[in-house]
Amino acid sequence: MSPFLMLDYAGPAEFPPTTDRKGVGSHPHRGFETVTIVYEGEVAHKDSTGQGGVIGPGDVQWMTAGSGILHEEFHSEGFAKHGGTLHMVQLWVNLPAKHKMTKPGYQAILNQQIPEIELKHGAGVARIIAGEFEGNTGPANTFTPMNVTDLKLKPGALTIPVPEGWNTALIVLKGAVEAGEGTVAKDAQMLMFSNPGQDIEVNVLEDTIALLLSGEPIDEPIIGYGPFVMNTKEEIAQAMHDFNSGSFGEITH
16 A cells, blocks of 8 residues: 555564563665554664664654665563563555665654644544644654554544545554444454545544554555565665675674
């Protein structure tokens, strides 16, 4: 669903206290961005640019792999020690061809930096991570126009404004939302909408936590191979060569 490539929904899952390092060790990316949104628990991140840190509930980690990066993600030391619930989403966001080889970068977006607004008619609250929602702008910098918005919704009818021609999906993390003629999405299900119009109409059936993704499509070919997303097979081969030759750098501890 251009410009979004993938959504990985982790949890909610309970983890007992441990001294083990749980997570994903060093691995490469090129040609897109990874966006990690934490709802519960903590994630520690480190990459080959020297960036890193710990994000917790409400925080967002927006990493631009660009020309190539190595990174690792583990439960934070504190979370692993005490255990608890881990609940998070990771998005892969495509980069247009002209920016696929941009310099790697990292945006650490803390909960308190993300605007939270009350929806009209007591429909709930929205946190604007990227883009714009009802006149409020999120802190994330993006390479193409998109809206990434956290929603906590109360039961009732809801109209969500969406720019014409954009691809849009509502991911129901917890709760139940109806769209169209009896199409209901519940926990860990997604509603995708056609893009000719400017608004989407839904009926929220119970208290719901959802993620709204909407973006201007990138009208370019996509060739994906594992952690690389480029426009041609030749570019994928080059990415593999560059990684194997060590040009993505290394993570220092």
